[in-house]
Amino acid sequence: MLLEVRDLHVEFRTRDGIARAVNGVTYGVDAGETLAVLGESGSGKSVTAQAVMGILDTPPGRITGGEILFQGRDLLKLKEEERRKVRGAEMAMIFQDALSSLNPVVCVGDQLGEMFVVHRGMGKKDARARAVELMDQVRIPGAKERVKDYPHQFSGGMRQRIMIAMAIALEPALIIADEPTTALDVTVQAQVMDLLAELQREYHMGLILITHDLGVVADVADRIAVMYAGRIVESAPVHDLYKAPAHPYTRGLLDSIPRLDQKGQELYAIKGLPPNLMHIPSGCAFHPRCPMARDVCRTDVPPPYEVSEDRASACHFWRECLDG
Amino acid sequence: MAELSKNDEQQDATPNVSEVEVVDAHSETEAVAAIEAPVERGEPILQVRNLQKHFPLTQGILFKRQIGAVKAVDGVSFDLHQGETLGIVGESGCGKSTVAKLLMNLERPTAGEIFYKGQDITKLSGRALKAVRRNIQMVFQDPYTSLNPRMTVGDIIGEPFDIHPEVAPKGDRRRKVQELLDVVGLNPEYINRYPHQFSGGQRQRIGIARGLALNPEIIICDEPVSALDVSVQAQVINLMEKLQDEFNLSYIFIAHDLSIVRHISDRVGVMYLGKMAEIGTDTQIYDHPTHPYTQALLSAVPVPDPDAREHRERIILTGDVPSPANPPSGCRFRTRCWKAQDKCAEEVPLLAVPERFQGSDTPAAHESACHFAEEKDVVHAA
Ligand SMILES: Nc1ncnc2c1ncn2[C@@H]1O[C@H](COP(=O)(O)OP(=O)(O)OP(=O)(O)O)[C@@H](O)[C@H]1O
Ligand SMILES: Nc1ncnc2c1ncn2[C@@H]1O[C@H](COP(=O)(O)OP(=O)(O)O)[C@@H](O)[C@H]1O
Ligand code: SF4
Ligand code: SF4
Ligand SMILES: [Mg+2]
Ligand SMILES: [Mg+2]
Numbered sequence: 109m110l111l112e113v114r115d116l117h118v119e120f121r122t123r124d125g126i127a128r129a130v131n132g133v134t135y136g137v138d139a140g141e142t143l144a145v146l147g148e149s150g151s152g153k154s155v156t157a158q159a160v161m162g163i164l165d166t167p168p169g170r171i172t173g174g175e176i177l178f179q180g181r182d183l184l185k186l187k188e189e190e191r192r193k194v195r196g197a198e199m200a201m202i203f204q205d206a207l208s209s210l211n212p213v214v215c216v217g218d219q220l221g222e223m224f225v226v227h228r229g230m231g232k233k234d235a236r237a238r239a240v241e242l243m244d245q246v247r248i249p250g251a252k253e254r255v256k257d258y259p260h261q262f263s264g265g266m267r268q269r270i271m272i273a274m275a276i277a278l279e280p281a282l283i284i285a286d287e288p289t290t291a292l293d294v295t296v297q298a299q300v301m302d303l304l305a306e307l308q309r310e311y312h313m314g315l316i317l318i319t320h321d322l323g324v325v326a327d328v329a330d331r332i333a334v335m336y337a338g339r340i341v342e343s344a345p346v347h348d349l350y351k352a353p354a355h356p357y358t359r360g361l362l363d364s365i366p367r368l369d370q371k372g373q374e375l376y377a378i379k380g381l382p383p384n385l386m387h388i389p390s391g392c393a394f395h396p397r398c399p400m401a402r403d404v405c406r407t408d409v410p411p412p413y414e415v416s417e418d419r420a421s422a423c424h425f426w427r428e429c430l431d432g
Numbered sequence: 433m434a435e436l437s438k439n440d441e442q443q444d445a446t447p448n449v450s451e452v453e454v455v456d457a458h459s460e461t462e463a464v465a466a467i468e469a470p471v472e473r474g475e476p477i478l479q480v481r482n483l484q485k486h487f488p489l490t491q492g493i494l495f496k497r498q499i500g501a502v503k504a505v506d507g508v509s510f511d512l513h514q515g516e517t518l519g520i521v522g523e524s525g526c527g528k529s530t531v532a533k534l535l536m537n538l539e540r541p542t543a544g545e546i547f548y549k550g551q552d553i554t555k556l557s558g559r560a561l562k563a564v565r566r567n568i569q570m571v572f573q574d575p576y577t578s579l580n581p582r583m584t585v586g587d588i589i590g591e592p593f594d595i596h597p598e599v600a601p602k603g604d605r606r607r608k609v610q611e612l613l614d615v616v617g618l619n620p621e622y623i624n625r626y627p628h629q630f631s632g633g634q635r636q637r638i639g640i641a642r643g644l645a646l647n648p649e650i651i652i653c654d655e656p657v658s659a660l661d662v663s664v665q666a667q668v669i670n671l672m673e674k675l676q677d678e679f680n681l682s683y684i685f686i687a688h689d690l691s692i693v694r695h696i697s698d699r700v701g702v703m704y705l706g707k708m709a710e711i712g713t714d715t716q717i718y719d720h721p722t723h724p725y726t727q728a729l730l731s732a733v734p735v736p737d738p739d740a741r742e743h744r745e746r747i748i749l750t751g752d753v754p755s756p757a758n759p760p761s762g763c764r765f766r767t768r769c770w771k772a773q774d775k776c777a778e779e780v781p782l783l784a785v786p787e788r789f790q791g792s793d794t795p796a797a798h799e800s801a802c803h804f805a806e807e808k809d810v811v812h813a814a
Pocket of ligand 2: 120122127129147148149150151152153154155156165166259385
């Protein structure tokens with residue numbers, strides 16, 4: 109495994125109390141593999157990613173347990189200085205909002221070039237040349253002319269491609285993309301995902317794709333991990349999961365999206381509201397919304413039951429769910 | 433007294449754009465009476481003709497000079513039938529919200545007409561305009577910013593009654609608001625709470641309750657579920673469908689999620705750069721699109737089926753949408769169209785049933801603004 113997150117716990121101390129954002133997340137990704145992390149807003153997808161990257165807001169955030177093994181080393185045991193060397197060079201992140209993640213007052217050429225100056229000790233001129241190459245590679249038309257432009261002078265799709273250029277600059281082993289196309293139109297989303305997949309193949313990178321879009325997952329992922337209230341409730345190879353979900357939450361999500369290829373009947377709606385992380389329900393966190401919930405669900409936290417060799421579900425009644 | 437509205441050559445032989453029966457009201461009372469008259473189910477209730485909105489581009493601080501115009505909406509025509517949902521889709525900046533604002537009378541059009549029951553609402557004033565305003569309401573995208581944080585839910589939902597007290601007399605308001613809360617599935621006891629005490633989905637229900645307060649006939653929904661999580665989206669969509677049946681509403685439903693639009697719409701219009709590229713029933717547009725832009729748009733939508741990955745054709749468009757201040761000549765899509773030819777740069781394609789399909793009853797026979805319209809199924813896996 110390239111990256112293995114084991115039983116990670118993260119909490120935030122806020123004025124109103126302790127928000128338990130991540131409550132025992134376990135997932136892994138291999139080189140060349142795409143893991144999709146799917147979940148609704150607030151389910152802990154980004155916080156987990158920030159912990160892996162070592163960019164968590166601390167305080168108020170605090171990692172209260174778990175391990176993050178990257179190429180065999182536990183990143184949580186590294187000094188900040190060593191962590192910084194890993195970041196950018198060995199693992200890189202792409203964010204949803206490129207405009208606020210790029211520096212607005214530095215031209216994109218210098219921002220891209222800086223990666224080579226800082227991490228590879230390159231001179232300014234060589235770094236600039238590499239920046240143009242990268243912009244070419246992510247298909248920015250007229251890269252040579254545009255290398256001195258500032259982020260706001262590019263369209264949303266181009267900015268996201270510049271972020272991708274920045275992420276792949278040092279050929280990292282792992283890329284974490286946090287909702288990289290959520291802010292983009294579908295035709296631009298298709299361009300960006302296409303590019304990301306191509307670069308991943310070329311460099312044989314591990315990719316963690318964070319999203320709430322079941323369509324995007326079906327399109328690109330090898331494996332999928334579904335998060336709810338800071339836990340992975342189901343993890344499976346992507347084909348298996350869409351064919352037969354083994355967790356009622358996953359089933360509910362799949363049933364609640366309308367279809368493009370035919371006009372459906374009334375949509376299934378998961379009842380109730382996403383949980384409040386200050387007061388996560390007892391037992392299975394999904395029980396107040398679950399159509400299959402029974403007494404045991406209110407008291408016993410479901411462990412990740414093994415559904416098959418490469419599949420797990422945190423539902424006491426996964427077998428029933430799987431059988432439909 | 434039927435009369436074809438002026439400056440619109442696109443109307444001939446177009447099943448989706450009907451003849452406008454212009455009502456010549458000779459007094460305000462007559463105008464109001466026409467507005468209050470019921471429209472039969474399936475008949476046109478709103479007829480939009482050649483609508484344009486150009487925002488001036490200015491330069492200079494003290495002495496503003498106009499140096500051009502953003503052609504946000506540039507000649508859009510369509511009908512909305514009583515009781516139906518017309519979906520409008522298109523990429524960011526294509527003019528969807530501007531159309532919504534024009535229909536709401538929140539912006540003045542640069543040109544064109546909006547007939548509501550035969551009267552051009554862009555020319556109304558006084559009591560007649562007020563009556564139209566009561567009958568056309570809007571639900572906005574962002575449930576976080578569209579509600580005033582300092583007002584209670586009761587005040588927010590009841591606010592429209594200040595302007596239209598005839599709908600709910602003072603003493604009756606509280607009961608009416610509680611009824612509305614109940615209708616949208618919120619606890620009527622929440623009447624004194626503030627917006628921040630609600631989740632996104634609940635706030636959107638508050639917005640819908642407010643939209644319903646005046647018993648409107650038309651509700652214009654601008655991205656009403658885009659900010660919501662998948663599980664909550666379905667709740668709100670189901671609610672909107674239920675309310676439509678219950679109150680006999682007509683919807684204009686603007687969204688960028690093409691699957692949701694198909695689910696809720698009877699007919700769908702596809703916009704590109706201020707113009708309507710194609711319009712038709714949901715089956716015509718999704719299963720038999722003839723405009724290259726619609727085809728590209730649909731093919732780019734990721735579908736939640738991993739098996740479709742290898743079997744669906746993807747049309748990846750190159751380049752970005754051009755600026756609406758300086759749209760391409762001829763067909764606006766030509767800079768990104770893989771079928772473009774010389775004619776496309778020279779002649780603006782009109783929104784009409786393509787000649788080759790005219791008189792035929794294939795689902796491809798619907799309005800499409802392309803010189804070389806041809807059918808292509810991009811949604812269903814081969
Ligand atoms: N008040 C204004 N002044 C100048 N230009 C404007 C104004 N309002 C809108 N525009 C421009 O008009 C075009 C259409 O905008 P509109 O908001 O209608 O797009 P939209 O289709 O609703 O997009 P989105 O999907 O992003 O909501 C855009 O280019 C926009 O920048
Ligand atoms: N800096 C922070 N301070 C306090 N709470 C935070 C902070 N960052 C995230 N959280 C909380 O942690 C939870 C999980 O957030 P996040 O991982 O961002 O969710 P998502 O799955 O949408 O990416 C949320 O309830 C969020 O409000
Ligand atoms: S453990 Fe119980 S409540 Fe939780 S998902 Fe399974 S059936 Fe539902
Ligand atoms: S008119 Fe020409 S450029 Fe426009 S969509 Fe048709 S083929 Fe493409
Ligand atoms: Mg997030
Ligand atoms: Mg808009």
